[in-house]
Amino acid sequence: MTSEEFIKYCRIIGKNQDLVQGGGGNISVKINPGKMIVKTSGIELEKVSKKMGHVAVDYGKIASFIKKMSRQKNTRNEKKYMATLQESVLKKHGKQPSMEAGFHAVLGKAVIHTHPVAINSIGCAKNAEKMFQQALKGKKFAWISYKSPGLELSVSVLEEKQKAGGKNPLVILLENHGIIVSSGSLKECYEETIKLEKKAKKFLEKKGVKVHLASNMEPEKTWKNQLVVKELKKVWGQKTFKNFSKHFLFPDAAVYIETPISLENSAKSKVKIRENGVVEIAEHDSAKKRKIFQVLLASLCIILNIMQFSKPKYIPEKKVLELHNMELEKIRKKAK
Numbered sequence: 345m346t347s348e349e350f351i352k353y354c355r356i357i358g359k360n361q362d363l364v365q366g367g368g369g370n371i372s373v374k375i376n377p378g379k380m381i382v383k384t385s386g387i388e389l390e391k392v393s394k395k396m397g398h399v400a401v402d403y404g405k406i407a408s409f410i411k412k413m414s415r416q417k418n419t420r421n422e423k424k425y426m427a428t429l430q431e432s433v434l435k436k437h438g439k440q441p442s443m444e445a446g447f448h449a450v451l452g453k454a455v456i457h458t459h460p461v462a463i464n465s466i467g468c469a470k471n472a473e474k475m476f477q478q479a480l481k482g483k484k485f486a487w488i489s490y491k492s493p494g495l496e497l498s499v500s501v502l503e504e505k506q507k508a509g510g511k512n513p514l515v516i517l518l519e520n521h522g523i524i525v526s527s528g529s530l531k532e533c534y535e536e537t538i539k540l541e542k543k544a545k546k547f548l549e550k551k552g553v554k555v556h557l558a559s560n561m562e563p564e565k566t567w568k569n570q571l572v573v574k575e576l577k578k579v580w581g582q583k584t585f586k587n588f589s590k591h592f593l594f595p596d597a598a599v600y601i602e603t604p605i606s607l608e609n610s611a612k613s614k615v616k617i618r619e620n621g622v623v624e625i626a627e628h629d630s631a632k633k634r635k636i637f638q639v640l641l642a643s644l645c646i647i648l649n650i651m652q653f654s655k656p657k658y659i660p661e662k663k664v665l666e667l668h669n670m671e672l673e674k675i676r677k678k679a680k
């Protein structure tokens with residue numbers, strides 16, 4: 345497997361906002377027993393090229409650390425995890441591996457982790473695991489209840505692998521986060537991801553959901569720091585939508601949107617949503633604004649979908665605070 349193939353799938357996935365948004369999602373491939381190529385922290389997948397967006401690491405060092413943390417039941421030592429990621433880099437050129445390199449290291453030859461809108465429309469709803477069993481109809485998958493990205497999630501992924509007798513689970517569904525697919529090739533990982541995304545969409549449609557996706561819910565207009573999302577006019581005053589404005593459905597929403605969405609004229613909120621469907625984003629940096637737009641649009645799609653068939657399950661406030669304080673998330677957010 346070549347680095348060209350790695351770059352190819354990074355770009356294919358990165359250009360599809362129904363799969364990833366902003367700096368979210370990550371891909372890895374193991375070249376030999378001592379070397380893994382993984383996306384660098386925070387870069388948008390579609391920007392990955394031969395010269396940027398990926399780094400080679402000694403995945404054995406990372407895997408050993410994750411195993412040690414699992415035995416010690418320690419998922420809080422972010423400083424040592426950061427140090428391990430940095431020490432694993434094979435060529436010291438200042439690149440920071442994805443904060444999810446931990447679970448990439450303990451899984452199979454190829455790994456693709458995405459945040460599909462259709463899958464997260466189930467995964468961010470109440471009783472998500474049960475609904476996935478219905479949606480995937482007998483398909484084997486591992487289920488992980490919400491864990492913070494990075495070390496905590498990586499330890500949980502390792503433990504799911506151990507429950508499976510050491511075999512790499514092909515599909516791991518993450519509550520309020522997305523999906524991990526591990527296999528022998530990036531091609532198979534990608535095809536499986538697309539297949540499961542389609543099954544999730546079909547399941548929602550059978551429930552009578554008019555499925556909103558980022559690809560078919562483009563704003564009517566974008567100018568300066570505003571966009572118009574006509575679908576919001578219908579739900580603006582509903583209780584569920586008001587609760588949504590105060591909470592976050594998935595990690596990237598907490599990281600990029602950062603503060604609760606304002607439905608009033610609050611100067612403190614980065615994002616404001618008006619009754620007429622106008623969304624305002626208080627951000628001058630064009631690269632940062634782009635990421636916020638993408639993550640916000642995915643978040644709006646998910647809540648609009650969930651409101652049609654269930655109730656949302658938000659990330660606990662304690663976990664949101666943890667995300668805001670994580671050094672690895674701060675590094676990821678600064679990446680351009």
